[in-house]
Amino acid sequence: MTGPGPSPDDGPPRPPDRASDHPGDGCLPAPAPTPRPAPRVRVRSTDPPPGGTDPARAVAPSGTPPDRTDDADDGASHYTRGLVRAQLRLGLACVVSFLAVVALLTLTMSAVPALDQVVVLGVPLPWLVHAYGFYPVIVAFGVVFAVAAARNERRYAALADGAAGPDDGGAP
Numbered sequence: 532m533t534g535p536g537p538s539p540d541d542g543p544p545r546p547p548d549r550a551s552d553h554p555g556d557g558c559l560p561a562p563a564p565t566p567r568p569a570p571r572v573r574v575r576s577t578d579p580p581p582g583g584t585d586p587a588r589a590v591a592p593s594g595t596p597p598d599r600t601d602d603a604d605d606g607a608s609h610y611t612r613g614l615v616r617a618q619l620r621l622g623l624a625c626v627v628s629f630l631a632v633v634a635l636l637t638l639t640m641s642a643v644p645a646l647d648q649v650v651v652l653g654v655p656l657p658w659l660v661h662a663y664g665f666y667p668v669i670v671a672f673g674v675v676f677a678v679a680a681a682r683n684e685r686r687y688a689a690l691a692d693g694a695a696g697p698d699d700g701g702a703p
Contacts, residue, residue: 614687618680625676632668636660 640646640657649656 610687610691613690614683617683617687621676621679621683625672629668629672632672633665636664636668 640660646656651659
């Protein structure tokens with residue numbers, strides 16, 4: 532049956548549309564659409580910097596002083612490459628030395644059967660050495676590396692500045 536009014540098959544009556552502006556019907560008006568922000572625009576200034584500085588010397592690329600050139604054969608880059616090589620040699624020497632000490636300590640623990648009989652606080656000595664003995668070795672190699680790396684950096688900084696001073700003593 533089609534007629535003006537709700538039929539029993541339509542279910543419960545629906546509330547009126549929210550967009551209606553009829554006063555007193557209990558509904559709020561539809562919210563106003565939010566404005567879209569304007570698209571971003573990149574702005575560049577071509578004005579000279581204030582203060583009357585020379586634009587050619589205003590900013591040096593990548594933090595280098597303006598009087599230095601960007602040539603790959605620059606003396607500073609030569610010293611930088613030397614420092615990187617020296618630090619790499621130092622790191623490799625520390626790693627190889629650490630691995631040698633760890634291997635010798637492990638071989639000593641396994642090669643000397645009398646150490647298995649030594650018990651400290653109910654735990655065999657080789658177990659304690661393998662559990663806790665490597666930490667002092669790690670710290671010692673870390674300290675040696677940090678001191679030697681700082682010495683390398685001081686030496687190469689002195690060479691780069693042209694003020695090669697007296698030797699700090701010891702090898703890098």
